[in-house]
Amino acid sequence: xxxxxxxxxxxxxRTGEKVFLECVQDMDHENMFWYRQDxxxxxxxxxxxxxxxxxxxxxxxxxxxxxREKKERFSLILESxxxxxxxxYLCAITDRTSYEQYFGPGTRLTVT
Amino acid sequence: xxxxxQNSPSLSVQEGRISILNCDYTNSMFDYFLWYKKYPAEGPxxxxxxxxxxxxxxxxxxxxxxxKSAKHLSLHIVPSQPGDSAVYFCAASATGTASxxxxxxxxxxxxxx
Numbered sequence: 308x309x310x311x312x313x314x315x316x317x318x319x320x321r322t323g324e325k326v327f328l329e330c331v332q333d334m335d336h337e338n339m340f341w342y343r344q345d346x347x348x349x350x351x352x353x354x355x356x357x358x359x360x361x362x363x364x365x366x367x368x369x370x371x372x373x374x375r376e377k378k379e380r381f382s383l384i385l386e387s388x389x390x391x392x393x394x395x396y397l398c399a400i401t402d403r404t405s406y407e408q409y410f411g412p413g414t415r416l417t418v419t
Numbered sequence: 420x421x422x423x424x425q426n427s428p429s430l431s432v433q434e435g436r437i438s439i440l441n442c443d444y445t446n447s448m449f450d451y452f453l454w455y456k457k458y459p460a461e462g463p464x465x466x467x468x469x470x471x472x473x474x475x476x477x478x479x480x481x482x483x484x485x486x487k488s489a490k491h492l493s494l495h496i497v498p499s500q501p502g503d504s505a506v507y508f509c510a511a512s513a514t515g516t517a518s519x520x521x522x523x524x525x526x527x528x529x530x531x532x
Contacts, residue, residue, distance in 0.1 A: 340519075350463070350510075399462075410463050
């Protein structure tokens with residue numbers, strides 16, 4: 308079974324705080340993705356990475372950065388959290404030969 | 420610019436009947452399509468997919484139909500069961516985009532007794 312874990316299920320942060328969301332996989336897959344899910348907007352891609360130290364912007368990268376120092380770990384960073392970043396954050400993985408992405412359980416982030 | 424659209428935000432179907440969820444896309448480069456199911460407070464789970472070289476793919480109670488000329492796909496669930504109540508997302512990908520998926524906005528399916 309594919310296992311994708313995310314560091315927290317629920318997180319509450321204050322405006323202006325630096326926030327780290329971590330995603331860890333146990334499948335040695337090359338590709339890792341960060342999405343946010345908001346009602347009526349579906350899943351929107353923030354950043355993705357297809358190898359260690361490689362990253363590419365998705366559709367909504369503003370206000371976010373990422374880090375991938377090891378193959379199994381992909382971190383999403385909110386440099387200065389704002390209330391409009393309150394959302395469900397989802398990490399996903401896939402290997403180079405497949406389109407099917409496997410998702411972690413999500414982190415519900417609330418910024419107050 | 421929403422390249423993948425699910426125009427019905429919600430759908431209610433009686434148990435045992437057919438559920439039909441629809442999805443339209445605008446990008447003609449998309450050549451692989453997927454459906455995901457999502458329960459509250461969980462990550463989406465992959466349900467079924469279809470390549471653009473096919474027009475139908477079946478897996479148990481789930482069938483996906485693809486109409487390339489209309490840029491339309493649909494997911495049929497027969498028979499619908501209460502456990503199918505969830506939000507369904509369609510997604511699309513294009514060859515050479517590093518498995519990047521573009522998702523629709525989702526349809527909430529409620530299967531009633």
